[in-house]
Amino acid sequence: MSKKINIMPLGKRILAKPDVIEEKTAGGLVLPPNANDEQRPATGTVVALGQAKSFNVAIGDKIYFKKYSPEEIEIDGTKYLILDTDDILAVIK
Numbered sequence: 001m002s003k004k005i006n007i008m009p010l011g012k013r014i015l016a017k018p019d020v021i022e023e024k025t026a027g028g029l030v031l032p033p034n035a036n037d038e039q040r041p042a043t044g045t046v047v048a049l050g051q052a053k054s055f056n057v058a059i060g061d062k063i064y065f066k067k068y069s070p071e072e073i074e075i076d077g078t079k080y081l082i083l084d085t086d087d088i089l090a091v092i093k
Contacts, residue, residue, distance in 0.1 A: 015048035062092040
C-alpha cells in the first residue's frame, strides 16, 4: 500500500480494504460488485488497527469477517471497511 491513510479506527476496531469480487455472466459481461449483494465480499486485508492494547490480527493480514457487520467508508475514491475485531472470524494464511 503506497498511500498514507489519514484515519485511525478507535478502540478494538480495524480498517480493512475489501477484496473485489468480479463476477461474469454467461455472455461474458462483468457485473459490478453491488449488482449481486449475495456475493458481497467477506474477505479483505487489514490496513490499520485501532488503539486497543492487543489484537489477534496485524496490518497486512488477509481476514474473513461477518458479511453485514462492517461500516463502509470511502477515502480518496477507495472503499474501506471499519469493523470490530469481534466480527473477524478467521485469518487466511
